[in-house]
Amino acid sequence: MRTLIKKALCSEQAQAPITVKGWVRTRRDSKDFSFLEINDGSCLANIQCIADAGIPGYDDITKMTTGAAIGITGQLVESPGKGQKWEIHATSVELIGEAPADYPLQKKGHTPEFLRSIAHLRPRANLYGATFRMRSRMAQAVHRFFDERDFTYVHTPIITASDCEGAGEMFRVSTLDASKPEAQSYENDFFGKSAYLTVSGQLEGETFATALSNIYTFGPTFRAENSNTTRHASEFWMIEPEMAFCDLEGDMDLAEEFTKYLVDDALQNNEGDLDIFNRFVDKGLIERLQFVSEKPFQRVSYTEAVEILVKSGKKFDYPVEYGVNLQSEHERFLTEEHFQCPTTVYNYPKEVKPFYMRLNDDEKTVTAMDVLVPGIGEIVGGAQREERLDVLKANMAHHQLSEEDYWWYLDLRKYGTCPHAGFGAGFERLLMFVTGMKNIRDVIPFARTPGSCDF
Amino acid sequence: MRTLIKKALCSEQAQAPITVKGWVRTRRDSKDFSFLEINDGSCLANIQCIADAGIPGYDDITKMTTGAAIGITGQLVESPGKGQKWEIHATSVELIGEAPADYPLQKKGHTPEFLRSIAHLRPRANLYGATFRMRSRMAQAVHRFFDERDFTYVHTPIITASDCEGAGEMFRVSTLDASKPEAQSYENDFFGKSAYLTVSGQLEGETFATALSNIYTFGPTFRAENSNTTRHASEFWMIEPEMAFCDLEGDMDLAEEFTKYLVDDALQNNEGDLDIFNRFVDKGLIERLQFVSEKPFQRVSYTEAVEILVKSGKKFDYPVEYGVNLQSEHERFLTEEHFQCPTTVYNYPKEVKPFYMRLNDDEKTVTAMDVLVPGIGEIVGGAQREERLDVLKANMAHHQLSEEDYWWYLDLRKYGTCPHAGFGAGFERLLMFVTGMKNIRDVIPFARTPGSCDF
Numbered sequence: 041m042r043t044l045i046k047k048a049l050c051s052e053q054a055q056a057p058i059t060v061k062g063w064v065r066t067r068r069d070s071k072d073f074s075f076l077e078i079n080d081g082s083c084l085a086n087i088q089c090i091a092d093a094g095i096p097g098y099d100d101i102t103k104m105t106t107g108a109a110i111g112i113t114g115q116l117v118e119s120p121g122k123g124q125k126w127e128i129h130a131t132s133v134e135l136i137g138e139a140p141a142d143y144p145l146q147k148k149g150h151t152p153e154f155l156r157s158i159a160h161l162r163p164r165a166n167l168y169g170a171t172f173r174m175r176s177r178m179a180q181a182v183h184r185f186f187d188e189r190d191f192t193y194v195h196t197p198i199i200t201a202s203d204c205e206g207a208g209e210m211f212r213v214s215t216l217d218a219s220k221p222e223a224q225s226y227e228n229d230f231f232g233k234s235a236y237l238t239v240s241g242q243l244e245g246e247t248f249a250t251a252l253s254n255i256y257t258f259g260p261t262f263r264a265e266n267s268n269t270t271r272h273a274s275e276f277w278m279i280e281p282e283m284a285f286c287d288l289e290g291d292m293d294l295a296e297e298f299t300k301y302l303v304d305d306a307l308q309n310n311e312g313d314l315d316i317f318n319r320f321v322d323k324g325l326i327e328r329l330q331f332v333s334e335k336p337f338q339r340v341s342y343t344e345a346v347e348i349l350v351k352s353g354k355k356f357d358y359p360v361e362y363g364v365n366l367q368s369e370h371e372r373f374l375t376e377e378h379f380q381c382p383t384t385v386y387n388y389p390k391e392v393k394p395f396y397m398r399l400n401d402d403e404k405t406v407t408a409m410d411v412l413v414p415g416i417g418e419i420v421g422g423a424q425r426e427e428r429l430d431v432l433k434a435n436m437a438h439h440q441l442s443e444e445d446y447w448w449y450l451d452l453r454k455y456g457t458c459p460h461a462g463f464g465a466g467f468e469r470l471l472m473f474v475t476g477m478k479n480i481r482d483v484i485p486f487a488r489t490p491g492s493c494d495f
Numbered sequence: 496m497r498t499l500i501k502k503a504l505c506s507e508q509a510q511a512p513i514t515v516k517g518w519v520r521t522r523r524d525s526k527d528f529s530f531l532e533i534n535d536g537s538c539l540a541n542i543q544c545i546a547d548a549g550i551p552g553y554d555d556i557t558k559m560t561t562g563a564a565i566g567i568t569g570q571l572v573e574s575p576g577k578g579q580k581w582e583i584h585a586t587s588v589e590l591i592g593e594a595p596a597d598y599p600l601q602k603k604g605h606t607p608e609f610l611r612s613i614a615h616l617r618p619r620a621n622l623y624g625a626t627f628r629m630r631s632r633m634a635q636a637v638h639r640f641f642d643e644r645d646f647t648y649v650h651t652p653i654i655t656a657s658d659c660e661g662a663g664e665m666f667r668v669s670t671l672d673a674s675k676p677e678a679q680s681y682e683n684d685f686f687g688k689s690a691y692l693t694v695s696g697q698l699e700g701e702t703f704a705t706a707l708s709n710i711y712t713f714g715p716t717f718r719a720e721n722s723n724t725t726r727h728a729s730e731f732w733m734i735e736p737e738m739a740f741c742d743l744e745g746d747m748d749l750a751e752e753f754t755k756y757l758v759d760d761a762l763q764n765n766e767g768d769l770d771i772f773n774r775f776v777d778k779g780l781i782e783r784l785q786f787v788s789e790k791p792f793q794r795v796s797y798t799e800a801v802e803i804l805v806k807s808g809k810k811f812d813y814p815v816e817y818g819v820n821l822q823s824e825h826e827r828f829l830t831e832e833h834f835q836c837p838t839t840v841y842n843y844p845k846e847v848k849p850f851y852m853r854l855n856d857d858e859k860t861v862t863a864m865d866v867l868v869p870g871i872g873e874i875v876g877g878a879q880r881e882e883r884l885d886v887l888k889a890n891m892a893h894h895q896l897s898e899e900d901y902w903w904y905l906d907l908r909k910y911g912t913c914p915h916a917g918f919g920a921g922f923e924r925l926l927m928f929v930t931g932m933k934n935i936r937d938v939i940p941f942a943r944t945p946g947s948c949d950f
């Protein structure tokens with residue numbers, strides 16, 4: 041029976057016999073014994089093993105090089121060394137799979153670019169193992185957050201014939217062969233029409249919220265934008281809750297609670313992984329997470345926020361005035377310098393926001409809101425939706441969207457319409473915030489970006 | 496403050512005031528008062544409300560027709576009626592959104608075909624609300640199962656350049672315009688090469704298992720098969736765990752435990768939804784779930800299973816002999832009639848299985864396994880993977896797969912290879928099993944099938 045190293049390292053007492061299996065990180069040989077550091081990816085830490093010369097399997101010790109898979113059976117005993125509580129005194133060792141001398145992760149200090157080129161081996165490196173364990177832990181926290189609050193998880197479709205905002209650049213999904221004449225008409229395609237990869241599950245999510253009350257989606261979304269930045273990927277995961285009988289205020293309540301919940305979870309349940317980010321990636325990380333965890337949120341209208349920014353006298357790369365979309369530098373100023381707490385901005389000018397947001401009585405602003413945190417700015421964006429059929433139709437006409445394409449979306453306003461609200465959170469954005477990692481490619485197992493779809 | 500009907504109905508005591516919001520299912524008027532049944536989708540049950548004529552909002556009572564959104568405030572009191580413990584005596588009612596007379600869900604007894612054509616309203620029907628709550632609950636159970644066992648959740652890519660089995664029909668993902676000459680070469684496409692929608696996350700999952708030990712995927716997968724059956728959809732969700740240092744036996748242990756866990760969860764935590772399936776969809780449902788929950792699994796090799804089937808004297812539509820793939824009728828005979836318990840068949844002939852399964856010492860069979868349950872047959876399928884580089888290469892050559900395309904998959908066998916195993920479970924198949932629903936289109940929020948991609 042194999043014990044995960046994570047379990048062995050938090051053992052309450054000495055144990056014998058115990059078997060761990062994993063991959064060699066380092067080995068040092070003396071005349072009479074060898075020290076081995078073994079990692080199995082269940083946690084950041086290795087377990088140290090002492091193998092005396094002559095025990096069963098020791099003949100293979102020179103083949104137990106960095107990256108080799110081995111098994112160790114022995115006694116789990118208190119370690120006299122610093123930094124670890126337990127170590128294993130081996131009674132036998134087993135070579136399971138060798139790692140030849142060209143194993144690419146022999147040495148430390150590889151560049152992120154090189155590690156992206158070996159994404160299939162990258163999770164074996166400490167920093168990336170920690171990143172993907174954190175990714176998993178955050179995903180579990182997302183599901184737990186909504187489950188505890190009686191939200192129904194909905195799998196909105198990935199392949200879609202509609203476009204959430206009438207604006208996103210989309211990937212086409214097709215089985216047509218471009219070299220054949222039938223490819224000239226998408227009526228001949230698999231679905232009998234043009235089909236795309238979804239850019240958001242929101243509109244479909246609204247159909248479920250207006251039946252089941254509180255729902256959320258958590259799934260992959262896509263953008264065919266040809267932009268090579270550290271913040272954009274062609275494939276990323278989004279979380280999109282939607283609540284019936286909920287207004288902007290309830291929406292902000294949930295978004296702020298959600299942000300704090302995930303940050304708290306990262307702070308409390310990281311099992312050592314957070315340390316590596318704070319030490320090697322971003323020395324201000326834990327402090328920044330505590331800032332969001334501990335300080336109450338400040339709410340400010342867009343109009344007030346713009347006044348604050350203008351009055352600040354601060355020189356921004358993008359000039360700020362009423363009617364512009366806030367840039368990351370503006371958002372960061374508000375949360376980091378002005379309010380010095382996490383900040384929620386609400387009621388944006390209707391011109392900068394999509395058609396489905398609810399028009400306020402001033403007829404100038406819509407019920408949009410963005411949650412801002414230090415270091416990155418916007419982390420969650422949402423809105424109360426326009427539930428009034430006539431106003432929605434007018435908005436759609438203004439955005440040159442056809443009622444025919446959105447007949448089912450309009451039906452939600454025709455039959456038993458109700459105020460409802462929701463938000464979207466980019467999962468990778470959240471991960472970059474809780475790990476400090478600066479490139480979205482490094483928090484996605486196999487990142488897809490323009491010109492890059494390997495593995 | 497709104498109370499979900501689910502919470503109100505399981506209240507410990509009378510409450511006042513309480514506000515519920517939801518949609519009218521039925522209304523009956525007397526001279527002095529009205530009875531309203533309200534549903535908010537938080538659970539199957541409606542809450543009954545009594546509204547006396549003359550209370551605030553009562554003037555709108557005739558507009559509170561089936562499907563209308565309303566709010567009710569009043570006292571939660573013990574109900575004298577049968578079948579419900581609590582009801583609300585309204586002190587005020589509020590019309591929130593009307594439902595005109597053409598509301599399609601006025602009457603009961605619509606066909607599944609009609610309801611599929613209004614998939615955006617379908618979750619408002621009792622049976623479909625129950626189905627999608629069950630879908631959510633099962634998804635939560637999947638995540639909980641693996642989280643409790645220290646598995647890391649991995650988001651394997653949706654857009655991929657590789658094909659898991661060298662066999663599946665795949666959707667192409669493209670930004671090329673077929674009417675333009677550059678569409679003749681996929682080197683001009685977004686990723687600089689042909690890209691597809693994934694048919695399985697297994698191979699990428701293996702890269703993470705050989706770094707983090709125990710991992711699972713749970714995400715959408717795709718098949719571009721032009722088959723219009725009740726069991727096939729073009730887009731469906733799969734669960735694929737993978738364990739390092741695990742053999743076929745450990746794999747069967749996990750698959751059986753997983754199956755029982757989900758069935759137990761459906762039996763125990765369905766909050767009334769299971770009843771509607773058992774009454775209106777499949778009267779043997781609960782009995783069949785208890786069968787899987789209570790009876791220990793039987794394990795049988797493929798060779799023995801074929802002998803049993805041949806000796807049974809039973810006439811099958813598909814004749815059975817060593818070397819054929821088992822059909823659903825064979826699988827069901829084994830679990831329902833012969834063993835009369837859930838059954839796991841292992842060690843299949845290598846000819847009927849994909850290239851990555853581990854060759855047994857007999858050189859005729861591979862370490863495949865299928866978990867069979869009554870009613871549907873195979874519900875989980877998995878295998879120990881071939882971890883020996885030379886044997887894997889020989890298998891690939893036999894399947895005419897190029898080593899160049901799978902260089903990264905081969906690397907896992909070159910560097911620190913280890914025995915590892917996993918399985919795949921179709922999430923919709925599991926849902927059909929726990930709900931009794933007979934058409935896969937009815938357990939997917941917005942189903943995608945050949946010729947059909949609406950909403």
